Amino acid sequence: MEMNYVDILGIPITRTDHQSMKRRLISHIEQDEKAFVVTANPEIVMEARKDARYMNSILTATYVTADGIGIVKASRILNNPLPERVTGYDLMIDFLRTSQERSYTIFLLGAEKEVLNTTVRNLEKHYPNIRIVGYHDGYFNMADKEESAYIVERIRTLSPDFIFVGLGVPRQENWVADHYHHFDRGVFLCVGGSFDVLAGVTKRAPISWQNCNLEWLYRLFQQPARWKRMVSLPHFAAHIYKEKVAKRK
Numbered sequence: 001m002e003m004n005y006v007d008i009l010g011i012p013i014t015r016t017d018h019q020s021m022k023r024r025l026i027s028h029i030e031q032d033e034k035a036f037v038v039t040a041n042p043e044i045v046m047e048a049r050k051d052a053r054y055m056n057s058i059l060t061a062t063y064v065t066a067d068g069i070g071i072v073k074a075s076r077i078l079n080n081p082l083p084e085r086v087t088g089y090d091l092m093i094d095f096l097r098t099s100q101e102r103s104y105t106i107f108l109l110g111a112e113k114e115v116l117n118t119t120v121r122n123l124e125k126h127y128p129n130i131r132i133v134g135y136h137d138g139y140f141n142m143a144d145k146e147e148s149a150y151i152v153e154r155i156r157t158l159s160p161d162f163i164f165v166g167l168g169v170p171r172q173e174n175w176v177a178d179h180y181h182h183f184d185r186g187v188f189l190c191v192g193g194s195f196d197v198l199a200g201v202t203k204r205a206p207i208s209w210q211n212c213n214l215e216w217l218y219r220l221f222q223q224p225a226r227w228k229r230m231v232s233l234p235h236f237a238a239h240i241y242k243e244k245v246a247k248r249k
């Protein structure tokens with residue numbers, strides 16, 4: 001079963017829905033394979049266009065899913081529609097549930113130490129049969145090769161089925177891309193600020209806001225400092241319309 005993709009400003013977004021992506025990733029685990037999943041939004045696309053190293057990291061991913069509604073809308077504008085959003089957070093929650101039933105093992109990488117400890121406690125309370133085999137906070141020095149080597153070795157030794165990586169953009173994609181060749185198996189899923197949500201430090205937008213495509217606005221209210229990153233959104237839209245016009249010619 002091949003999955004094709006939709007090109008959004010140079011980034012190949014996997015044409016899939018949540019359930020198919022979930023099934024595909026579980027099948028990688030069952031076959032003892034590895035996979036690297038980037039969950040993209042317009043900010044990520046615009047960042048990659050500015051930063052060649054980041055673009056290369058994203059292009060090494062096995063799958064790039066449409067995390068943000070802006071990506072799905074862009075695909076419609078370009079007459080090559082993606083079925084729906086496939087978010088890192090929703091995939092992770094689904095995998096946590098499945099891991100309870102199937103005893104998959106989990107490693108968490110990212111967030112502040114305290115936040116991560118609370119995340120682990122909350123997950124173990126919520127999913128009593130879950131097997132979190134290890135975790136490491138996200139504030140290590142990426143330039144320090146020994147620190148990363150230590151984390152790589154831990155993950156290799158523990159050989160978890162899922163590695164949820166919440167180091168923020170662009171650290172998480174760069175870190176996985178740089179070290180992926182060391183790993184033989186496991187699904188590496190980039191989840192951004194999801195551990196903060198699980199720890200109760202930030203809240204995910206209510207479903208009603210998500211259904212109105214306003215999750216980005218909800219996040220902006222919670223973390224006003226994000227406005228700087230969001231100035232890339234109108235640029236993203238302008239580039240998409242430019243491409244649409246160019247395609248017509």
Ligand code: UDP
Nearest residue numbers: 110111112138139166167168169192193196
């Ligand atoms: N983070 C981290 N290490 C860093 C910087 C950030 O682990 O050096 C974590 C941060 O604590 C938060 C997540 O990465 O849990 C980034 O959250 P954000 O909401 O910015 O997610 P993004 O929009 O970047 O995906």
